[in-house]
Amino acid sequence: MVKIGTIELPEFPLLLAPMEDVSDPPFRRLCKEHGADLMYSEFISSEGLIRDAMKSRQKLDIFDYERPVGIQIFGGDEEAMAMSAKIVETVNPDLVDINFGCPVKKVVCKGAGAGVLKDIDLMVRLTKAVVNSTSLPVTVKTRLGWDEDSINIYEVAERLQDVGIKALTIHGRTRAQMYKGEADWEPIAKVKNNPRISIPIFGNGDIDSPEKALEYKNKYGLDGIMIGRAAIGYPWIFNEIKHFFATGEHLPAPTIEDRVKAASNHLTWSIDWKGERVGVVETRRHYTNYFKGIPHFKEYRQRMVTLDNPADVYAVLDEVLEKFSIVSQ
Template identity: 65%
Template sequence: MVKIGNLALGEFPLLLAPMEDVSDPPFRAVCKENGADLMYTEFISSEGLIRDAAKSVQKLDIFEYERPIGIQIFGNEIDSMREAAAIAEQAGPDILDINYGCPVNKVACKGAGAGILLDIDKMVSMTAEIVKAVNIPVTVKTRLGWDNNTIRIVEVVERLQDVGIQAISVHARTRKQMYKGEADWTYLAKIKENQRIHIPLFGNGDIDSPERALEYRNRFGVDGMMIGRAAIGYPWIFNEIKQYFETGEKLAAPGLEERINTAKKHLDFSVKWKGEKLGILEMRRHYTNYFRGMPNFKPYRTKMVTADTYAEVSSLLDQVAVDFADYQFVTQG
């Protein structure tokens, strides 16, 4: 049984990665329904929280059905991060997560996210202060290092464990790699081989099929996996992996009706949570992925991403159901 503090997550939990502009409550809702064991919010700026910025505060929204749920924060100032951690705890999450992995320039080049991998001592000090500031389990998401010359991930995990974190997720790429090239999970195996390290380790990077999930579980010995990009428009991946682990057999690919129903649930929640205008706008990034692989779908997608009302989008989804009624999806992987 994998546990974070007193939180039991099952034998091999599958986590939904925190993804900026993706992992909002509507997206988390469909992932939870399809087997995600633990989810995190989008990363939230510590400076935004302590200044009560509306966009940052809204990201604190969590719902009971999502539990267990973690709130993730990022920043480069220890005092601000400590204060933001206390604010986040008041929103009632089960876990507080620290983002030490975001590679984008506007974050990393200011010393936050993956930028702190250039200053491990500060990373450890900041983590220690955050652990002391809250009464819930603190976890970390990070990368292997800034580049191939700065990979000290085994030492990092050991030191972060020593100051009190209760689990860590490692994206098996460096900051320099961004999302390119192949994730190198051999470093995760090295973490598991370290006898001093006892906290759960969740592997992240390139898990895009049940077959790869099983291969990586067996090869690298991680305690669970965090899935990000592969779940966008395809929340079924969590249950597909679980089924494959249990039986060695793959679930049939979700059919058109299931995809449309899930897209509609996602849309409904998005509109309910953010209002019609913003809810529809933020749904646009998901349509291509829900219907990936369908031939001659581009005209429908174009209409969906330019539609301005809930009624228009809903009508387009109904039209897809009619026009592609005979289309058969192929199982991924």
């Protein structure tokens, strides 16, 4: 069993990464149904929360069926981070996570996300401000360092543990790498093996198959894995990994029925949460991934991403089910 404060997770849990414009409640619900053990909101600007910005506030929506769930915040000002943690606490998540890893320029330029990797003292002060302002467990997600010449995760891990974080997730790239190249998990393993470190350490980066998950589990000895991009349009990956861990065998690939059901549920839940117009538009980005690898699918995808009426989209999904079920028989 892995514990984050009072939160009990199964042995070697699989975490869903917080992803901007992806990890909203409908997507999290799909991943939860398919085996994710701990999930996080999209990252939320501390300044936006304090200003009562509508988009930031909406990201605070969490539901009991997705627990345990954390809300992730980012920012570069101690007072704003402390205040936003208090706001987060009012919606009663299971934990608060701090983003010190987002490499996107508009975040970094504000001295937030991975921008804080340049200033460990500031990172420590921001973390301490959050820890001191909430009774919830506080966790952190970060990267190895700013670039190859400033990999500082060893010092970061010790100092953040010292100010009270309850778990640390490390993406095996520097900010300079963005999402390019191969994630390096060796430094993450060194953090885990540091005798001073007693909190759970989770690895993140490039896990896209059950085989790789098992290889990294055995090779690096971490407490769990966080999965991000590989879950987009493929929530089945969590249960596939768990089944492979338990049996050494693969679950059958999702059928066309499974894919249509996932896409249909995603659309329904998005409409329920965001309203019809926004729900329809924001689900469009997921269809390509749900039906990835299916030959001769372009026409159907094109229709799904241009139709505005939910009934019309559901009708196309029914067509897909009918046509491709026959093809696969």
